[in-house]
Amino acid sequence: MMAKYGACLLCLSASVVGSAQAESLAISALGNLDLSYTQPQRVASYEGSPLPAQVEILPGNDYWISTPENIQQVHFLVGQGQRVSKGQAIVKLTGPEVFHYLAQVEAAASLYQLAKSRYERNKPLLANGSISAEKWREISQDYFTTHLEYEHMQHFMERVHSTDAATDSLVVAAPVDGIVKLNAISGPYMAGDQLFSMVPNNSIRVKVNVPTGQSHSLSAININQCHIAIESLSAIAEGAFVTAWSSAVPQECNLLLGQQMTVVPEYQKAVYLLPKNSVFSWEQDSQVFTLSDNQLNALTVDILGSTPEQYIVASDQDLSQLQVLSQSVAAVKGIMLGLGGE
Structure with a gap:
């Protein structure tokens, strides 16, 4: 089970380890106060406060396609950022340089075949000493x-979709499924200039900065109705935050490359749900009263967030096995203050 925050969540900081603890009270010292108790509900994960995120390319995974020659005319056949399939026509190159390049490819193939035949023909002669080293x-x-x-x-010709000798043109295709990023420039394309790059579908991720203290329990993020698992976590902190990368973004999430949004993080950590009226403040801590042997004992908890009626808390103890005071909490605290607790 997972605890979820409401839209107007409280961002309450964790309690300070080792701070002062409220004293204990015997039930007999509380007179005729009406007391009732609740057993905290344990859940395996919870949703945290929204975090800023952006759809980005996983570094080092995009493909780059460059022109092999100076090209007079470049005509893109798809739109910027369009999702395309492997083998789909992306750009048409036209001009006499295209004819020249195709002739070079044919010449290179012929020279290679001649050199290969000569190499294989003379290899046995080397073995029997008929030719010199x-x-x-x-x-x-x-x-x-x-x-x-x-x-x-x-390598370039493997990307060629088709050629047309009549118009001195060739069409370059997408090497993989993904999103195309066109390099549209105003001047001529020189040999080696980038024509376009391809972002493979499995390289489109959500990048999110998560507070360092919660980073290791981050398991997934939620964007509207889209649930995406976290795949990797940086080992280097940037101030108070750590960068996390999601797994590949499903196409049905309808997210755009470069899109900025807020995501709801899901943390995989055992936490407890408590009624808000069970929690009280003591100095800088958040605490609850637990019942044991006819005595109320104060226990410090960390408030991680809230729902409209409950706090989501963490504790070093298993709260699901304890009875926590849920009625007359303020009155008990007042009695404790009167006894010199603070």
């Missing part, structure tokens, strides 16, 4: 050089 070095160098050049060009 110097000649073999020349053959090997030619083979590996042409291989690397061809592979470099082939």
